[in-house]
Amino acid sequence: MVRPAAWGIAVTLMAGLAPGLAPVPTARAAELPIDRIRAEVSRLVPPLWTVEEMTADPIPVPAPDGKAAAKTVESRTAVRIAVKLRLAKPTYAVDSRDGAVTFIRPVAEAGLEKTLTATALATLGPNGWSARIELRNPEVLEGIGQPLEELPGRPVLAGSAEANRLRDQIARDAEARGAEEDARRRREEDLLARQAAATKAEEERAAAERRQEDARAARIAELRARIQGADRPARIAAYEAALGGNDPSLRQIALEAALQSRDPVLGNLALKDWIARRKAVPVQLYATKEDPHSETVLNNLGPLTLEIDSVNPVNGALAGRLGAPGYSIAKPSAAVGALAQTTLTVNAYGCALSLRLTEQQTLDGLFRCQTLPALIARVTVD
Structure with a gap:
């Protein structure tokens, strides 16, 4: 229950006097508009409560410092008000929430009675009565919970068969979501593992290809250097080694190098091999x-x-x-x-x-x- 923003309120209660009269009339309790004060007090009561009965009794006017005022103060009067309240609807408090479901517990049953007390200090002025109303025990309106229609989500009474069924369903749904999340995580981990393995295999393949290319480039460079060298037996040996290998591209390179070497013996070997094929x-x-x-x-x-x-x-x-x-x-x-x-x-x-x-x-x-x-x-x- 939300406490009103201000428990004290000042109201002007017209007593039928014409405005602008300079003399302030003498205050008499019989002239005090009690019905208007009661209406103002009722307005301070939250809608959840029904006003069953209200009494108003005159009391001594307090002085500004809290002491009793002198009896000669005839333009002011004070009234003690007692309001008997009855709770119009049962109220509840939120026990817990799970998604759209709100589990609630009862706080108060309809018909609960409380007594709210207030003090009204009225002053008679040129424009009529003005009163300041102060609630004396506003705490009786607190901690009373909320009516069912004001609760969020779908309210379900905690401990009821429906609540137990919903809790079981929520637990099963949570377990299913957890299992689905675990399966999704395993799928992601498996996918990541496969991707990592594929990446590693690709890196190893690329590294092996680079090593093969480097080795082949080294063999080609060595072959060209030997075929173009000054030692004819070394040139012939290099050519025949490439020719007897299982690398067709290396044989082609050896053939081209031999044909371009201007060595008649090496050129003869290359031409015989070329014609024979x-x-x-x-x-x-x-x-x-x-x-x-x-x-x-x-x-x-x-x-x-x-x-x-x-x-x-x-x-x-x-x-x-x-x-x-x-x-x-x-x-x-x-x-x-x-x-x-x-x-x-x-x-x-x-x-x-x-x-x-x-x-x-x-x-x-x-x-x-x-x-x-x-x-x-x-x-x-x-």
Whole structure:
């Protein structure tokens, strides 16, 4: 129960006097508007209470210092008021809250009676009576709880069957929420663990790749340095080691380095390996400026191809077929050839192909047939 903001109140109680009269009439208790004082006291009573009975008895007017005033003070009077109150509704207090449910306990039953006392000090002035009302025992209105409709949430009487059922339900819900939270936390921890494991595995994989790349870069640098070194046996040994390894890219690097080394022996080894790994070698043909008919022959000859059946890895001898479809003299026929250092010579029926390794990693030379003008020939070593 909330205590009123001020237990003392000053009111003006009109007694039917005309305003503006200078003389102050003599106060008589019989003229005191008791009904108005009672109404003001009733207004101070909270709505939860019903005023059953009210009595007003004159008392001596107290002096300002608390002593009894002289009887000659006729413009002031005092009244002791006793109010019998009855509680209109049962009241309750909040025992506990859980979400939207408020568990309550009873505080007072409807019909509880209390007596509220007050003092009214009235003064008669030119405009009528004015009174100051002071409650003497306001504590009787305190600690009485609240009516049901003023309580927050859904009120349930503590200890009742419904309260026990709701508490059990709340406990089950809390347990379910706890289990769900534990499961969610375990899922998050499992996810974090999987992510951490995946991150670690990725880091290890990346580190292994970096180590492999570093090792491979070191092997490539070492291979290039050895192939480009001044010691021919060391160059040949480095090339053959790369050629016999299981790293195709390292073999390709060794091949390119050997072809660019300008060492005829190393170039010969690289060309023999390159030719041995191919079944057919396309030959690009170009017309010559010396013979004006070479352009016509080039257009009619068609693509020239060297088909390889076998290569001797020791002496570089090869066997296969060589030819182009445009002329009968140049039609594909059996061919034999030899690789002498970095020069490749192939002879077929009526035609011959002679090529030499260049710094541009190509085999350049001429293609000649008995009755046709010579054409420039090129094979790209890739």
